[in-house]
Amino acid sequence: xxxxxxxxxxxxxxxxxxxxxxxxxxxxxxxxxxxxxxxxxxxxxxxxxxxxxxxxxxxxxxxxxxxxxxxxxxxxxxxxxxxxxxx
Numbered sequence: 905x906x907x908x909x910x911x912x913x914x915x916x917x918x919x920x921x922x923x924x925x926x927x928x929x930x931x932x933x934x935x936x937x938x939x940x941x942x943x944x945x946x947x948x949x950x951x952x953x954x955x956x957x958x959x960x961x962x963x964x965x966x967x968x969x970x971x972x973x974x975x976x977x978x979x980x981x982x983x984x985x986x987x988x989x990x991x
Contacts, residue, residue: 916959924966933968940972950979 920936927934940956952972954960963970 915962917962917965920962920966936963944974950974 923934923936938957940952941958943956944950944952951974954964954970954972956972957963957970
């Protein structure tokens with residue numbers, strides 16, 4: 905397993921590759937939660953984008969699916985129910 909040091913910039917590629925191989929071997933889903941930087945907070949619509957994720961190129965190379973969550977009711981309390989943003 906690659907060594908990662910907390911608080912330092914790390915290339916996620918070796919870790920993601922190893923985790924993806926392990927998930928494939930075990931025939932299980934690999935779920936990797938991550939927090940986006942405050943970039944969406946600076947946008948008018950507050951929607952997260954793939955480019956907001958750290959090391960997104962490595963994630964795209966090894967992920968089956970990447971899902972970004974957005975809580976519309978947090979940013980617009982007058983909103984009720986669930987919203988899907990237009991592409």
